[in-house]
Amino acid sequence: MIIKFGLIGGGVMGEALLSRLIARKIYQRSEVLVSEPQTSRQGFLEDEYGVNVTADNRLVFTPTTEVVFLAIKPQVFSAIAQELADVIDTVSKPLVISILAGVTLNQLEAAFPQLPVIRAMPNTPATVGAGITAICPGAYTNANHHETAKKLFSAVGEVVEISENLMDAVTGLSGSGPAYVALAIEALADGGVAAGLPRTIANQLALQTVFGTAKLLNETKIHPAELKDRVTSPGGTTIAGIAQLERAGFRSALIEAVKAATARSQELGK
Ligand SMILES: NC(=O)C1=CN([C@@H]2O[C@H](COP(=O)(O)OP(=O)(O)OC[C@H]3O[C@@H](n4cnc5c(N)ncnc54)[C@H](OP(=O)(O)O)[C@@H]3O)[C@@H](O)[C@H]2O)C=CC1
Numbered sequence: 001m002i003i004k005f006g007l008i009g010g011g012v013m014g015e016a017l018l019s020r021l022i023a024r025k026i027y028q029r030s031e032v033l034v035s036e037p038q039t040s041r042q043g044f045l046e047d048e049y050g051v052n053v054t055a056d057n058r059l060v061f062t063p064t065t066e067v068v069f070l071a072i073k074p075q076v077f078s079a080i081a082q083e084l085a086d087v088i089d090t091v092s093k094p095l096v097i098s099i100l101a102g103v104t105l106n107q108l109e110a111a112f113p114q115l116p117v118i119r120a121m122p123n124t125p126a127t128v129g130a131g132i133t134a135i136c137p138g139a140y141t142n143a144n145h146h147e148t149a150k151k152l153f154s155a156v157g158e159v160v161e162i163s164e165n166l167m168d169a170v171t172g173l174s175g176s177g178p179a180y181v182a183l184a185i186e187a188l189a190d191g192g193v194a195a196g197l198p199r200t201i202a203n204q205l206a207l208q209t210v211f212g213t214a215k216l217l218n219e220t221k222i223h224p225a226e227l228k229d230r231v232t233s234p235g236g237t238t239i240a241g242i243a244q245l246e247r248a249g250f251r252s253a254l255i256e257a258v259k260a261a262t263a264r265s266q267e268l269g270k
Pocket residue numbers: 008009010011012013014035036037038041057071072073074076080099100101121122123124175176
């Protein structure tokens with residue numbers, strides 16, 4: 001068994017990346033080892049993607065491992081780092097990529113001494129190849145490591161490189177953002193139901209409105225404020241809706257949501 005890609009934590013985000021790496025043939029199934037404590041989850045990943053699985057995190061460090069990808073919760077990071085302390089391969093020096101919210105490059109480099117480390121923040125649309133990932137390389141990385149990280153995350157969407165002091169803000173905006181948008185879609189549909197629409201039609205209208213608006217903004221590159229003006233007829237329906245959103249503090253709620261999530265990401269790193 002020649003392992004090139006080791007994934008620690010085969011949960012939501014681990015699977016999202018794994019599925020695309022396999023589909024894109026960036027790694028062969030036999031070159032991937034996923035470490036995951038739950039037997040049922042191991043069985044699922046093995047059956048679904050044909051990858052190797054283990055419950056022992058230490059096994060991902062092999063002499064041939066090129067990338068160790070950390071997709072566990074930040075709360076178990078310290079315990080896992082301790083568990084790995086004596087198997088870290090300082091000879092072959094695999095690239096460690098972490099997507100853990102809040103966990104800093106300093107913390108990662110202390111846990112993986114002398115190894116190249118990249119901190120990244122993807123988001124769940126990665127599952128369908130429509131994610132966006134911010135990456136931030138650590139002190140021991142070189143151009144090849146940056147290219148490797150970009151190649152992996154390009155398989156799940158767009159990639160931007162940022163400095164680390166902005167990583168918590170990225171987490172608060174695009175990392176957590178899919179949940180805010182999902183909430184908005186659900187609430188729009190609820191509004192439709194309140195106004196008398198059947199649930200299935202309301203869900204479809206809400207989803208396609210958000211999807212179509214994002215596509216329109218993306219393709220035309222017009223400013224969101226300009227699009228809002230184009231929809232808003234004098235004395236019409238849209239301005240009545242917008243006035244209510246402003247009374248309810250809609251913009252402020254979104255701004256404060258991003259700030260609160262950013263602050264929580266900062267806390268997780270302490
Ligand atoms: N979800 C998201 O939208 C995003 C998440 N992230 C980051 O990604 C990371 C993972 O999040 P997410 O995928 O949502 O979480 P999940 O809980 O879905 O995945 C974490 C996985 O790690 C497993 N795990 C738990 N303990 C260990 C252990 N000791 N050794 C190995 N694996 C273990 C869990 O197993 P079990 O279920 O049995 O506990 C689970 O399968 C987090 O650090 C988060 O900050 C980043 C960007 C977006």
